[in-house]
Amino acid sequence: MSYIIETDNITKDFGDFRAVNSINLKVPRNSVYGVLGPNGAGKSTLISMLCTILAPTSGTAKINGYDIVKEANDVRKSIGIVFQTRALDDILTGREHLEMHAALYGVPNDVRQDRIDEVLELIALGSKADEETKNYSGGMKRRLEIGRGLVHHPKLLFLDEPTLGLDIQTRESIWNYIEDLKNTIDITILLTTHYLEEVDNLCDDLSIIDQGEIIKSGNPKNLKAELKSDTVTLISPEIDKLCDIMENQTFVKDIIKKDDEIRLLVEKGEDLIPEIVKIANNNNIKITSIELKHPSLEEVFIKYTGRKIGDSVKMRGV
Incomplete structure (x- = not known):
């Protein structure tokens, strides 16, 4: 498998504070990869090192085959960045933002306008291209920032908390746009987020980062399946009898009874539902x-961090 990001024990210290601790990460090309963690976990620091904004304290990484320390200029030519903090000038138009970015990245004059028109179509802002961005909605501004990161044809696009501060409707719109982007052009996207549903909706693979370390990596669906804890909830007018019978079934790992329902903790629940219904029928128990x-x-x-993603974390030292 070909990887566009490969890190080698990359570490970043700020005095006695270790923000990123010996992270090893491999991101396949042409995928959407998520780095999931709470605020303060080290996500933005990691991206800043991969983008050559911050130098690592120790370790290194390769982006598109280039070392982030020894070949920083080649790394920068390979990437686009959308920062967590908004970075648009309200008095510039959408087109002017793209023109400025294309010039900074050395997009040749003879193809620059065609490339800008292509990006404007890609981000669905063609009709608003010559309007000042102070009149854009939050979702339009975010799409413009993503378009700005794409104008020089990068191999890798970094999205640092791409939907932070957006309302639910706009957030879902950006998710749809990122999904379309993934299916439209040849690019790898790495996004950091603390929104669980963002990773679930968008990412082919993810890494959970906590207190500066990668705790667990894998495909979201497979990580959930590893828990082996599907819940089958049953409601019945004969709940006590049903509960007694289900407690004796070998496939039931645990059972919780509450009022007129029971919850069965099982593995591969979709395969067991016919069997559960059959057992109830054989015992003349109605399931409603x-x-x-x-x-x-x-x-x-x-499971892997011992707390919810929104819980505060302790400061960590070297």
């Missing part, structure tokens, strides 16, 4: 409702 719930990414995060 049955619901299957797979583990969530929040449960994955809790």
